[in-house]
Amino acid sequence: MDKLRIGIVGAGRIGNVHAESITYHIPEAEVVMVTDPYEEGARKLAERFGVPKYSKDYMDIINNKDVDAVLVCSPTPTHAEITIAALKAGKHVFCEKPVHTSIECIKEVQKVAEETGLKLQIGFNRRFDHNHSHVQRLVQDGTLGNVELIKITSRDPEPPSPEYAASSGGLYIDMMIHDFDMAMFLAGCDVTEVYAMGTSLVDKRIGEAGDVDTAIVTLTFANGALGVIDNSRRAAYGYDQRVEVFGSLGMAADENDGDSTVRVSTAAGVVSDKPQFFFLERYMQSFTEEMRQFIKAIREDTEVPVGIHAGLMSVVLAKAAKKSLDEHRPVKVSEIYGG
Amino acid sequence: MDKLRIGIVGAGRIGNVHAESITYHIPEAEVVMVTDPYEEGARKLAERFGVPKYSKDYMDIINNKDVDAVLVCSPTPTHAEITIAALKAGKHVFCEKPVHTSIECIKEVQKVAEETGLKLQIGFNRRFDHNHSHVQRLVQDGTLGNVELIKITSRDPEPPSPEYAASSGGLYIDMMIHDFDMAMFLAGCDVTEVYAMGTSLVDKRIGEAGDVDTAIVTLTFANGALGVIDNSRRAAYGYDQRVEVFGSLGMAADENDGDSTVRVSTAAGVVSDKPQFFFLERYMQSFTEEMRQFIKAIREDTEVPVGIHAGLMSVVLAKAAKKSLDEHRPVKVSEIYGG
Amino acid sequence: MDKLRIGIVGAGRIGNVHAESITYHIPEAEVVMVTDPYEEGARKLAERFGVPKYSKDYMDIINNKDVDAVLVCSPTPTHAEITIAALKAGKHVFCEKPVHTSIECIKEVQKVAEETGLKLQIGFNRRFDHNHSHVQRLVQDGTLGNVELIKITSRDPEPPSPEYAASSGGLYIDMMIHDFDMAMFLAGCDVTEVYAMGTSLVDKRIGEAGDVDTAIVTLTFANGALGVIDNSRRAAYGYDQRVEVFGSLGMAADENDGDSTVRVSTAAGVVSDKPQFFFLERYMQSFTEEMRQFIKAIREDTEVPVGIHAGLMSVVLAKAAKKSLDEHRPVKVSEIYGG
């Protein structure tokens, strides 16, 4: 079978990450075209990874008969539109999250994907992380028994600017969306209710901009388990990414990855490495693995590991959390979607 | 200064623990009398620790001029009554928790304590644990900066019988009361609001008896920090007792204590010790330390480390949590007390 | 059965440790007499633990018909003489290590012990440590398979004065003797050859006094396994006590004990506790346990857990190591003893 031919829409940071994974680590595929309205970015990506074609207009990829699959790595507001165009042109699609901030739009994407029967994978890369995926396997293989409690911690090393916070859609959709997906991934089922707490302790201006920077959200899962997520926009010690699943037969929990396993013992104490700096360092392996599995699903015509349902429900939970915060009460997921 | 002379009301498990601490580890005090309606129990404790007097009736301690301080280790419903009697007889009191399940009764105890000016310490022993107290010191000395998030995990090794669960007052007051106190201890302030989730995943009969065995409760602290407690009545791997405090300058978290630090590496994996079995093993050091500090506070006429306010607020939070669960909404602490 | 009646010869630090263990933790025994040429020390110990009799002369214990067993906690040069006197007076003996620095003397003690048939236990307390003994159990129960490599690290927090070093008999007998015994304990057999390296890197004056402060000694065990011990008189981070056993089925290794399990994560790194300060903190539990087992062996008339053979062979290995260092070659144990 020939190599799968891939077009990348968007030559920013994440577009480069995927281009690198494919070029260096996935011999079954090749990047044949990249587009970006900022044409110089597209040109640089093309040069860096030996991609033969680049342009400003994503329609050049959509219309390119030699492209089998499209990676949608453009800004969030354009995800749905490009995904739909690509699907309608007969191309498989990998779409970064969130698919859209409107549930109606996501459902439209879902409809098109179902009609075309093409592969559509959503970019929840953390599911492919070596630590978190190991915990999930222990759920799936029964080692932990029935899942009863799930705890997820995500804390960023540095807060965004208040301007970014204001325009990002808020912490629940900008940051916690990963954790909502992780929660469902670990539980193996959907969430039925959320209760959200949030405040601005890191930077008062984030609160003045109408967002929160410190948050706890509790979850009720469809299988009866309970869960809790905590987020902070700033951890002094770095990027903190941990999950814990507690079940009837035991618990699995992961720790942060450091740059080394060295422990230094001096009169000052016994010191270990801090967590790796941020998501590009910490999750690089997961970006490669999600791409590998996307390409494998196309080539072997099997189900993608993260479908549009995950893309939909993560946004639904973010909206439910925001509503819970605003109305200061637990919110049923059915109030937002599917009631 | 002569030894402080102590009378113990209640010769059960915890009465024996305190008698052992005083006899073996606190040379500044001695147990001079013990009472228990089950006289044989009192006799055995007296024999075991060389206590010169024992009887069935706690009034024998109250009326004993040679007793300086009373440890109230009797069943919960009798705590308040005995504490008041002892205070009125001019004796300092150490009272096991909970002081009472009625807030009115606790306030009555508080009033008598204030009127008499005698020492009254409540038995929240976990504050004296070598791990948890180290975390609290890091809050207090500013190492962690402003406290923003607090997480507490408490899981028992084995569930109680459904009958016990039914008669215990429920998980929030029977088990989580320790964690409510720990939360306020770590935060250094009171809690203003709680939201409680609870379910019976361990034993359906516990649910049928009207109680829960798996619970998550979120907390809003007076200083603006957020917190979360999770409880389970059964952890397959043993007694799980961990706290984590996250602040503007960093995080402190403790791990369970095992019986050894040995790691065994075989073809099956790298295996470490499970947590120590249950509270008598895990918290023995803390029982001795709380008693040492109680005795020190009396002898040096300083403030007791855990006063009646802690006894009161922990019960208030347990009641608020129960109300939150019943009414499925966040409950302000002021709805229960002090509003 | 009545309590075992114990006399303690020597009211120094270790005499007090044993008195505390017996008085507070071993209800099956009681200290009935203590002697010390420094009578004030004997008086203080007696007062502290309620011991009814004290005097300056250890013969008062030897001649006391109400003493069943004697703890020899006097300075090293007197160990053998007092032990022999006590055995001949029909008393069981617990003797601190080393029994003597002369092999002839130790053999004389051994002969008397065998003739009298009384219990004689040597004070290698580390065998009873919760960590090291756990490793040894894994050897004994076959978890690790055939033992192939043993590694022992012992490092003190602070060096002794050069004067002490000069008079102590040297590092191999003063400090590494514990590790020689630990090596045989873990291997379950004797050592047949040693090769010793030693130097003074911590304090040149220790070298000038004819001793070493930094040492590595390799061992060949009778069962064919290899071993290595490293010692330093000064570890900046504290008292470092670790063992590792590697066998055909796996490895067991222990870590130092800290005062808590807390990890503090800040911008400076992730910091854990240093090892507990020194042997009184680190090994207190083992002192109590060795005494408990000594008393049990007497009361149940079973073999003592650490007999005179251990006392003999540890000194033999120390001498072999010194000879190896002096002659700069591997030395067979049979050159020193039993050849």
Add this chain to the structure above:
Amino acid sequence: MDKLRIGIVGAGRIGNVHAESITYHIPEAEVVMVTDPYEEGARKLAERFGVPKYSKDYMDIINNKDVDAVLVCSPTPTHAEITIAALKAGKHVFCEKPVHTSIECIKEVQKVAEETGLKLQIGFNRRFDHNHSHVQRLVQDGTLGNVELIKITSRDPEPPSPEYAASSGGLYIDMMIHDFDMAMFLAGCDVTEVYAMGTSLVDKRIGEAGDVDTAIVTLTFANGALGVIDNSRRAAYGYDQRVEVFGSLGMAADENDGDSTVRVSTAAGVVSDKPQFFFLERYMQSFTEEMRQFIKAIREDTEVPVGIHAGLMSVVLAKAAKKSLDEHRPVKVSEIYGG
């Protein structure tokens, strides 16, 4: 500056590892030719990494004017001859270890390298490992003070066949050579004396073939520090790679890398990951890093990080260790070289 053009001699496992590093991770270089007497192997490597030329004869690389640097990845007996030919043809060389088993040959290589002034790097990849190199940096930057003790553990997951062991030159040169280099790397100086112990506990046939499979070697460093290396050809729990440096200000020690940080707590215990399987998994990052630094040294005309001195002294130490084992005595390095 143009890309550095590299020829690879030897298309086996390690030749492929280097080709992958250069092709995927080092944009400053490119592989332009590969040779292998087994031409099919060369063809496959060329195809896999898009290398334009391949042949059977390494002289095709030596004579190729378009090759700037040669990687010598052929069998050990040919290393010196090919390295010399390449240097004489004006090409920089990266040579796998050991350079040769004859010290005379290595000195000849050294002479040619010095005469030509070209770069010559030896393949001690472990110096570039994220864990071990972190420990070395702590030595170099003074964090640990004066180095006093060095401990290195290397254990393979599975023993070689007795035939391989017989033909490999023996454990000291085949396996421990890495550890000899690591010891000098960590100490920052040469070794002056070794004492070797060795036995065959893993497979008696290895002993019958004249080799050992379990070994301890002690080291005296030129700076006065002491060291010890232990090796086993079979660790039931996997590839065990740890170093520890103890100095006047503290200690740094690393742990094995696992595939994840997950800990699983069940009734059976608390289980962590085993070490990563073997050197290709464990040290892949170090292979890339050594190549990156080799290419950087050429392009920036700076000193290579691992020169021929390391290649020479590691073989000298292996020979000294073998002599020590054979003659059962400590052997000065000057007996082998440079005396």
